[in-house]
Amino acid sequence: MQPISVDAAPLARLRARLARLGAPLCLGIDPHPDALPSGLPADVGGIETFARGIVEAASEHAVAVKINVAFFEAFGASGIAALERVRADLPGDLFVILDAKRGDIGPTAERYAAALFGHLEADAVTLSPYLGEDAVEPFLAFPDRVVYVLARTSNPSAATVQDLTVDGELLYERVARWVAERWPGGRVGLVVGATRPEDLRRLRDIAPSPAFLVPGVGAQGGELAAAVACCHGTDAPGVVNVSRAIAGASRGDDWHEAAAAAAAALRASMQEVGATLGG
């Protein structure tokens, strides 16, 4: 077992924690006020309590946590204050991803980087590719931090733009190839929400080196195995994000225990897949 240093650079921390846990589970935190367990108020206090509770219950099984900033932004300054508190109290050896999907011109991207990497001290963020390199480079000016550029998302209308055909390949494939060629070395990964195992494998062939952040995976089946498989062998470790299957495991009084049990089961499933890959 490798030692874990809270002060290590983000990717070193991620690698150390992955070596210890044996599963690339990323814990997704997307607290909607209308989907909180019974007993929690549908306000900013409720989402803060819920976010903290899920981290306490389940993060021991996760290498990373991905917080979706929209769910805090919805409450304005008081929501961001809650996010600041939640982030400050996260376990120091977790890899902290702020899911913000920002994308703007250079000077504005620099201010978003100041917000997410500077003020909130994220280890990694998600970014949109639509504005090109200018939207990414200001984030890379923060040493050692990681960005994940959106390639393919898993929402129903993702195909409208992402599946357009560009010179014989799909737009999201072109984006993945661009990212892989433009920023080798592990600091720029890809968000790949494709739920079909064959899509994940094809994109892995097109972009063999960038780490994948795979959201939208259910708890069981071939999708989980394919997602875990595509986390191996890249410049940096990939992670598989699970939100609802953990945070929504129960809306009753047992939500802490249900989240802990769901995370433990997911970690075990991922360990099994990893054992077949490593063997």
Added chain:
Amino acid sequence: MQPISVDAAPLARLRARLARLGAPLCLGIDPHPDALPSGLPADVGGIETFARGIVEAASEHAVAVKINVAFFEAFGASGIAALERVRADLPGDLFVILDAKRGDIGPTAERYAAALFGHLEADAVTLSPYLGEDAVEPFLAFPDRVVYVLARTSNPSAATVQDLTVDGELLYERVARWVAERWPGGRVGLVVGATRPEDLRRLRDIAPSPAFLVPGVGAQGGELAAAVACCHGTDAPGVVNVSRAIAGASRGDDWHEAAAAAAAALRASMQEVGATLGG
């Protein structure tokens, strides 16, 4: 002169103010702490003072104000609190655009809409097209509000993705055509930062009905004329955003006066262009 009602729906207010001012000037607010006038501190207090000062000095010449939220987000909760105060004190008959360039899957887009249209009460926001309809529809669930979808941005690396060729046309042209066909009627416009007049005119031909939000225009010359020209004849009025040429007109003690003079001159130039169009 038409009466102006603060309570009117956003587009009715924009049309009334445009009829009164005769120029589609949008006042851009992008306060960077390192680019404030001498005498203002490089902190959140400085950017709030500067934003308020520019609005006080120049907004009488503008039909709309576009606030770039990144410059407030960079300061965390205290920055968002400043944005809330600045927004609450904006003149009631201004059309208020929050430039956020958000783009996420449906449930998350719903939370971003809650932040920008609900909490901050924007009249309009900017959005990224990369995730398709899902990233747009939750914003349209707020009655009467307006969204501008990014088509072509004016940053140096915009071409990387936006100028890819899709079935014989450029990606940003395809995005513009998609938006025009998918959401007729004036509530969904396009961000078109193309600085070359011929690009603006070509895109106007491809997407004749959506309003353009044109950023990145300088104070003089053919670019201004082309930008103003493409604001006419659409389902909703287009606007031409000017940030630096007004807010950065002086960094000395006379920054209020310089901003007011720059805005007045821009309004006059736009009125001249408009007169040739209307004649």
